[in-house]
Amino acid sequence: DGGITQSPKYLFRKEGQNVTLSCEQNLNHDAMYWYRQDPGQGLRLIYYSQIVNDFQKGDIAEGYSVSREKKESFPLTVTSAQKNPTAFYLCASSMLGGMNTEAFFGQGTRLTVV
Amino acid sequence: GENVEQHPSTLSVQEGDSAVIKCTYSDSASNYFPWYKQELGKRPQLIIDIRSNVGEKKDQRIAVTLNKTAKHFSLHITETQPEDSAVYFCAASRDNDMRFGAGTRLTVKP
Numbered sequence: 001d002g003g004i005t006q007s008p009k010y011l012f013r014k015e016g017q018n019v020t021l022s023c024e025q026n027l028n029h030d031a032m033y034w035y036r037q038d039p040g041q042g043l044r045l046i047y048y049s050q051i052v053n054d055f056q057k058g059d060i061a062e063g064y065s066v067s068r069e070k071k072e073s074f075p076l077t078v079t080s081a082q083k084n085p086t087a088f089y090l091c092a093s094s095m096l097g098g099m100n101t102e103a104f105f106g107q108g109t110r111l112t113v114v
Numbered sequence: 115g116e117n118v119e120q121h122p123s124t125l126s127v128q129e130g131d132s133a134v135i136k137c138t139y140s141d142s143a144s145n146y147f148p149w150y151k152q153e154l155g156k157r158p159q160l161i162i163d164i165r166s167n168v169g170e171k172k173d174q175r176i177a178v179t180l181n182k183t184a185k186h187f188s189l190h191i192t193e194t195q196p197e198d199s200a201v202y203f204c205a206a207s208r209d210n211d212m213r214f215g216a217g218t219r220l221t222v223k224p
Contacts, residue, residue: 031210040123042203042216043158050210059115059213090157096210102148103212105157 023091120215
């Protein structure tokens with residue numbers, strides 16, 4: 001379904017713990033993204049990656065870390081430094097090329113920190 | 115980085131009326147402008163997009179216009195139907211760096 005999979009769908013963690021959200025795609029896309037969605041604030045870019053072993057910070061990278069060891073995978077770690085981690089997280093991927101192309105989204109992970 | 119502003123935040127129309135959502139962007143180098151629809155509990159999905167070398171694009175009841183000089187683009191939905199009710203996001207992208215607006219919650223009343 002869509003070729004991009006996020007897991008788990010719901011995640012609960014205690015305050016102060018790091019947690020890693022999974023994102024895998026089989027679309028052979030070069031670019032991958034992580035967005036955070038909060039009510040009334042749209043989709044805010046956390047990190048994006050255009051190629052393996054390279055990634056760039058978005059608008060709200062503080063308290064988050066990513067890795068891109070494989071083209072298919074772009075995991076996001078929410079660290080204890082992120083002050084308000086409870087949110088809905090969306091991963092996306094797209095092709096590269098001379099012109100930008102459509103981004104396909106995963107189903108999202110709802111993270112709740114208690 | 116790019117800054118995308120979207121208005122209005124909420125929009126309510128009667129079935130059959132038109133709906134218009136407007137976005138502005140700050141980076142003149144942005145060259146790709148997609149619109150996504152997100153239904154409740156679902157992932158955002160592309161409904162239409164436009165590139166910087168085109169001023170207008172239409173797909174059935176949906177159209178998008180782009181004014182590069184003014185750095186704004188708009189989504190137009192005609193003959194709205196209840197199933198058009200959703201949150202709509204605009205985005206601006208440069209070199210695959212894609213930034214989104216805050217979203218518009220569209221409600222179509224039967």
